[in-house]
Amino acid sequence: MNAERSTNQSVDRALSVLTLFTSTSPSLRVSDVASGLGLGVSTASRLLATLEESGFLRKDSKSQRYELGQQIISLGGVALNNEPIYHNSRAVTQRLAWELGLGANVAVRQGTVLRYLQNVEGPMAPKSYTLLGQTNPLHATGMGKALMLDLSASEREALLGSDDLPAYTTNTIVSHSDLEVELQRSSERGYCTEINELALGRACIAAPIRDFTGQVVAAISLSGALSAINLSERETELARIIIEAADTISVASGYLSPQPQHR
Amino acid sequence: MNAERSTNQSVDRALSVLTLFTSTSPSLRVSDVASGLGLGVSTASRLLATLEESGFLRKDSKSQRYELGQQIISLGGVALNNEPIYHNSRAVTQRLAWELGLGANVAVRQGTVLRYLQNVEGPMAPKSYTLLGQTNPLHATGMGKALMLDLSASEREALLGSDDLPAYTTNTIVSHSDLEVELQRSSERGYCTEINELALGRACIAAPIRDFTGQVVAAISLSGALSAINLSERETELARIIIEAADTISVASGYLSPQPQHR
DNA sequence: CATTGCACTTGCATAATATGCAAACAGGTT
DNA sequence: AACCTGTTTGCATATTATGCAAGTGCAATG
Known part of the structure; x- marks a missing residue:
């Protein structure tokens, strides 16, 4: 669609997914993410799966809700110390x-x-x-x-x-x-x-x-x-x-x- | 090349880029990232630019080195409170x-x-x-x-x-x-x-x-x-x-x- | 001050990869 | 048991990332 500059679209989207997780909405479902970013559910589903596989998100398999994972806390500590x-x-x-x-x-x-x-x-x-x-x-x-x-x-x-x-x-x-x-x-x-x-x-x-x-x-x-x-x-x-x-x-x-x- | 399952390759790579930033190497150049992940420098350059644009990394324009950005700290706080x-x-x-x-x-x-x-x-x-x-x-x-x-x-x-x-x-x-x-x-x-x-x-x-x-x-x-x-x-x-x-x-x-x- | 070298960015053509649709699936509810 | 909602997955298409090579910027060197 519109490429701001020399950026990577899917990465951009994945990062936007992460920023959807806030203090007021710390856990999200696939459809929440899809509607929140205006993406198709299948795209959202795959992005979330990728983020989970790398430990940036964790999925509660019972409620099918995603939350921020340990990798985020780990990076947060590094960022602070920096x-x-x-x-x-x-x-x-x-x-x-x-x-x-x-x-x-x-x-x-x-x-x-x-x-x-x-x-x-x-x-x-x-x-x-x-x-x-x-x-x-x-x-x-x-x-x-x-x-x-x-x-x-x-x-x-x-x-x-x-x-x-x-x-x-x-x-x-x-x-x-x-x-x-x-x-x-x-x-x-x-x-x-x-x-x-x-x-x-x-x-x-x-x-x-x-x-x-x-x-x-x-x-x-x-x-x-x-x-x-x-x-x-x-x-x-x-x-x-x-x-x-x-x-x-x-x-x-x-x-x-x-x-x-x-x- | 090899798709583990239903994941997004570029997102995977971008997340790997983030995890390269550790307490022992908190700032990295494009070539560090490229060699660290076995990617081409142009790919690394574009991934880093995308991560920076979303605030996940910050770039010191003088030294051309990247560091973890504020967005990471923000997410870290949310993750902790969760x-x-x-x-x-x-x-x-x-x-x-x-x-x-x-x-x-x-x-x-x-x-x-x-x-x-x-x-x-x-x-x-x-x-x-x-x-x-x-x-x-x-x-x-x-x-x-x-x-x-x-x-x-x-x-x-x-x-x-x-x-x-x-x-x-x-x-x-x-x-x-x-x-x-x-x-x-x-x-x-x-x-x-x-x-x-x-x-x-x-x-x-x-x-x-x-x-x-x-x-x-x-x-x-x-x-x-x-x-x-x-x-x-x-x-x-x-x-x-x-x-x-x-x-x-x-x-x-x-x-x-x-x-x-x-x- | 010009030159060389190094590191990063960018244009472009190609090919790999993400996407959307639709179908299958799972879980919970009536 | 059948339905509804929400999620995952297969597949064909076209969008999108990639690698190469040229270009740019900066710093160190002659």
Whole structure:
């Protein structure tokens, strides 16, 4: 039909099959895949069989449903270990989660969203699922704000569009001018917060991580239920901690010194 | 050439390309892939381009080397969240690592090896890389032994072969009869240990996790440097802890009660 | 600065391979 | 037992991947 460039059609389709498996639909039948991608059932059936044979999918022979297989987890581990940011932040996040009892997270920006590279839950915020690999909007999260600190207003609009931003709660920042103010304030004090902006009952505090180029390459955050993180009383203390943690990781990533404001 | 069954050749090849990316060779050039799989360079080039376009690989345009991309991490997270054992053990392992300062791990058996589903390092055993998704031999690790507790001697030999087992140190159990004795002892006391058997300087203590079928489906372990884990003095204490942790996870997995010895 | 070498990409003709249809099959339900 | 839904498989066709060879880009060397 239409060949984008020099790519392999069946491989493309197989990879699209894999991306159909998400947190909200972790197991799929042949017909789900077929309709989800607009393929014939026979094609879907064969693609799934191939993916299963290589261990990328596993099939529950009773329910005839496919799920992601062990090979994916294996590759995921390799991919993580291949990220310098992961290396440099692993010990730090685990220590923070342990000492503060809160969630400790690291994320990078992936286009218009952030993607979690690390997610450790402290004793005060236990979860049974991991946020690893998941994405969240930039404008409604602490880490997302931290990841935008380098961008100019025009770059942000190019990225997020010039319309009002999607609201997740009544506290979500929806206008670009409000976002500008928020980011300016965050930049000056060196950390970002988010309270009830993505979901009610939660808050977080985040700081940017820079590498040897001086650019923001990742963000680290502490997160938890409002009562657990208790920002109204502990903001100063947690800010000091998160800024220091971010700097530790930045230095480990080769960051030398702050760039002067202009050139 | 030869079609195993009803599989898609190019997809098969593309998946093989992905599995070439390992912890020991996390970045590959086109020619590496071509020679590694016995493909022509042009074919390899096109497969890699397709994988990159879907975000499964990323290309460093300067060095022309490919690495695993974000899509892999994304899928890895989904795959983890899809594992009931991961769900049921996440809070427990993070708590153990935190309270004891040791490494806390969960693994499942994957044929002849174990694969880590969880790997949290406590303050006394910091590591910058994750074992998540990696594999280890069954006979030379505590979790591996725990994962074999259900198997009969003949099943073990069918799995591991009847020859002597590979030695990683001079302490590795290499004979099947020694392994039988070790497993019998472990089964009776309810936990497994491993001291200097996979690598010198390390030890661990592990216990089996069972689900509602009563079968061993996973294992949990505490691990660390010999001096950190200090098994010679703390074995009784750590055994109690790891057995209790394993039971907590087993119960969460639907395990009801121990099966009587003979039907 | 030009030259050589290496590694990767791309155009094109050929042949191998994926596809869709239809029939067979399996599992569960009425 | 018959039906319905969903899945697999055989087979002929044409779409699609492949290998070759030329082209391009980059870095090291003379």
